[in-house]
Amino acid sequence: QLQLVESGGGLVQPGGSLRLSCVVSGFTLDYYAIGWFRQAPGKEREGVSCISSKGGSTNYADSVKGRFTISRDNAKNTVYLQMNSLKPEDTAVYYCAAYRLYGSMCYYVEAGMDYWGKGTLVTVSS
Secondary structure, X not given: OOEEEEEOOEEEOOOOOEEEEXXXXXXXXXXXXXXXXXXXXXXXXXXXXXXXXXXXXXXXXXXXXXXXXXXXXXXXXXXXXXXXXXXXXXXXXXXXXXXXXXXOOOOOOHHHOOEEOOXXXXXXXX
């Protein structure tokens, strides 16, 4: 059974940090690129970041560039999203998604994802 499970969300003050994890099971992460997405209340889901299957290529949305860092540990079948300098506008449910793409490219286009997690809520508020 293919499964992605996000964790690490919670309540944090503006300027704070969180690290999200996405643990995959049921398939080998080595051949999959991973995207992170988020959906804020009342808004459409948007792409945040992605990482290639080998981890050599990453991309970020302009809104998070310089503050978020995506990484992966294929041996642990886990992808991380380190979020620093959080802002209230980062409040959202964060999702990870996997798609089979072996190599040095990645993208975070919602329609291109094969598998999705159920999300973890991040709330940035004082």
